[in-house]
Amino acid sequence: MTTHCPYCALNCGLRLTVANDRITERVRWKQAPLTGGALCSKGTTAHLQVHHPDRLTTPLIRRNGGLTEVGWDEALDVAASGFLRIRAESGADANAVLSGGSLTNEKVYLIGKLARLAFGTRNVDYNGRFCMTSAGAANRLAFGADRMMTPLAELDNAEVVVVVGANLSAAFPVAIPKLLAGVRRRGGRVIVIDPRSSRFVNDNDLHLALRPGTDADLFNGLLREVIDQGLVNRGFVDDRTAGFAEVAAAVERFTPARVAAVCDVPEDVVREAARLIGGTERCIYLHGRGPEQQVGGVANVLAITNLGLACGHVGGPGRGVNMLTGQRNGQGGREWGQRCDQLPAGRRIDDPDHRQVVAERWGVDPDRLPDVGKTYVEILQAAGRGPGGIRGLLSICTNMSVSAPDLDAVNRQMAALDHVVMIDPFPSVSTDHADVILPGTTFAEEEGTITTIEGRVVRCDQAVTPGSAGVSDIDLIRGLAERLGVGEHFLFHRGREVFEEMRRVSAGGPVDYHGMTWERLRDEGGLCWPCPDVDHPGTPQLYVDRFAHADGRARFIPVEPTPPPDAVSDKRPYVLTTGRVLAQFLSGNQTMRIPEQDRLAPGPILEVHPETAAGCGLDPDRPARITSALTTAEVAWVANPDLRPDTVFLPYHWPVCNRLVAAHLDPISRIPGFKYTPVALAPAPVTAAPTAEGHAPALRKKADVRS
């Protein structure tokens, strides 16, 4: 049985052997697209979650403060009646739906449809709001669509690769580092733009260790320098774009001297980077969460796209301004309508034509579709308030009590809700807030499709019966829909049945899957959208002849750097930046249960530059005390000379991290600014526990840090 790893958006293919409805083995799937069967440690152990003893298998209802096991019908009745009561008392928007970025496309589609038709609420969003929304918004503004434009295999044809704020060794350990090694072997150059170095960075790479929060200043400065050195691709700019003159004027003041002062990148390095980038036709940009998870996240990505457009680095071969989607189905999650501003197939909920098409295909009146609602953090912030507040929440596979910013506030917000229903394969700190817990399925227990980092739709087959007594997530959604009075719109039992409706709904839309059949997805190793008919080969490379805007032209958009709302000061002089370690994934609710992964990264470790550690008097045998504007925590630490001295790093897989991070949001994407939190450092008092939360790992040396 072939499927794909359930963790990151590379979606490495894997093959599972099954006997007596149990997974017995994982074997290499050599024909898997892009990765050819290679896996990182998380992928090799992913199947161990399926039969894990911690699995939730029986529905639970909270009674008299405790959780009681009940039957499926009773649990679904209680879940639905709570939402109906709240809707009758406070209106449809008093119920909200939050979902995760690992769900199959089919479940994403059903969740969005359930929110609009069954709940009738505007307030539905997903945790991709924490991940990809800045890149998605900027790409729609600049190019007219939200997808990686150039397949990763095109790195083989690139002469220069610019990696911006992406720790490839921890976040994308398969395929991409190998492709970069090929670029270096051929004499190409890798330019890394990040306050923190990591294992994939090579001595011969050009590393611009910019001051955190200054990405837009740097890219404006690089564009100014490209213009100054006469390296603009005038033919491309004239034929394929609009707005260059305005952007050229806007970047005029970002001189190398100014960039050096603001970004702390030497003038000659700025000039050299601009010369390398502007001096080749074959350059691929890979941008990750570094520039994106900031209050200026959209502006930062637009500054990158302006540079790529000026140099004509789009449309392949060996050219592309590529976003690196993070979660398993972060791409499909923002195509199929589980966002508050979106309808299926990349359609917009505030576009009358798009509303008309979707309503027709669903067989309902367009007026029945709600308008744009609140985003993830805004839904939580509205919890329990009076008029206009959120009282009921359906959550499916999202762990807000670890992943959202300002966690102490999140836990208060969750506690303020009247009725919380959670679908998840495992208990979590978030399910502690649930009134009803419905056991969910793992990746190997349901068939469906995933859209990979490249926009390639791949098929995941079902290996075993759901551990939740054979009840699948699709069964749960159908059961809720029936009880909420719209069962006729949810007559689905299997992923492929949902996929058939999705194909029909997507026809002619911005994200067109119509030509993809269930069989083609397996026979052809996946297909990239748009794929409008069954003879169409799919579209791995976007924007070869035209962009997705109606006039076919890309847009230059002037960028004014956005200062952080809470900047470093004498009181909090260091910037906390957050991210992943290789062995864990997101809130760790799956990977931390797998001993092989837990041994590699058993707890949070703060990384601090050795000079900073010495200056703050940190003791190697004691935790560090870290203080943000929100709270103070004690955490194990390790010296890392590959960080800027003014920057510290903490992985976000444990709650201690997001207790420190405030809920400041980008004005367009509403992404939280996870990458910039001013903090103070000091040694923990001698009585402090080794860590504030989670496991208490022994302090570890630099060589043990997984990054």
Ligand code: SF4
């Ligand atoms: Fe591949 Fe990502 Fe899974 Fe690792 S976590 S095996 S890189 S899909």
